[in-house]
Amino acid sequence: EAGVTQSPTHLIKTRGQQATLRCSPISGHTSVYWYQQALGLGLQFLLWYDEGEERNRGNFPPRFSGRQFPNYSSELNVNALELEDSALYLCASSFGQSNQPQHFGDGTRLSIL
Amino acid sequence: GDSVTQMEGPVTLSEEACLTINCTYTATGYPSLFWYVQYPGEGLQLLLKATKADDKGSNKGFEATYRKETTSFHLEKGSVQVSDSAVYFCALSGQGGKLIFGQGTELSVKP
Numbered sequence: 001e002a003g004v005t006q007s008p009t010h011l012i013k014t015r016g017q018q019a020t021l022r023c024s025p026i027s028g029h030t031s032v033y034w035y036q037q038a039l040g041l042g043l044q045f046l047l048w049y050d051e052g053e054e055r056n057r058g059n060f061p062p063r064f065s066g067r068q069f070p071n072y073s074s075e076l077n078v079n080a081l082e083l084e085d086s087a088l089y090l091c092a093s094s095f096g097q098s099n100q101p102q103h104f105g106d107g108t109r110l111s112i113l
Numbered sequence: 114g115d116s117v118t119q120m121e122g123p124v125t126l127s128e129e130a131c132l133t134i135n136c137t138y139t140a141t142g143y144p145s146l147f148w149y150v151q152y153p154g155e156g157l158q159l160l161l162k163a164t165k166a167d168d169k170g171s172n173k174g175f176e177a178t179y180r181k182e183t184t185s186f187h188l189e190k191g192s193v194q195v196s197d198s199a200v201y202f203c204a205l206s207g208q209g210g211k212l213i214f215g216q217g218t219e220l221s222v223k224p
Binding site: 004006031033035042043045048050055056058090092101102103104105106107 | 145147149154155156157158159162202207209210211212213214215216217
């Protein structure tokens with residue numbers, strides 16, 4: 001069974017640009033979650049999508065946004081990139097909603113120059 | 114709000130030593146508890162889970178018991194290997210679908 005896949009593996013951008021990160025969940029999983037793992041800040045919850053709808057978002061500015069497609073894959077968009085957006089962005093998926101284990105991909109390393 | 118506190122690392126052990134990584138939590142309601150492991154350059158792998166008080170999760174020789182009375186979920190292994198070197202994260206299922214993570218504990222096992 002294929003796990004959660006994320007692309008690209010690495011992404012290098014400059015300040016002010018826009019970044020798009022992609023995630024394909026495990027087959028049968030309907031929920032997709034995004035987390036940011038920044039140096040010194042730990043793992044922070046960004047967004048939760050389920051059945052195509054945004055269900056919850058963490059304490060991040062509106063320039064962090066995303067969507068979930070009918071096939072349950074997801075995109076994370078970050079606009080007006082800032083230096084502090086440099087981080088590993090992890091996507092996870094699960095069956096349905098809360099309390100189900102979340103299974104993670106290997107992440108996209110976003111570097112802002 | 115909900116939170117997770119882990120013992121600080123790095124933890125350095127010799128091969129075949131016993132491991133305990135402490136994890137305590139604060140939560141409203143009855144969350145599920147998880148341990149994840151992150152190897153260098155990789156994402157998080159679910160190591161084990163427990164969904165209610167007194168549940169014991171186990172996998173690959175690792176164990177953790179959901180202790181409601183002490184709000185703890187300590188990770189233990191009787192004999193560590195070099196291949197166990199990684200960063201370990203304790204997490205709980207918070208409101209709104211999110212996982213709330215501890216700060217992570219780096220484990221280094223020397224041959």
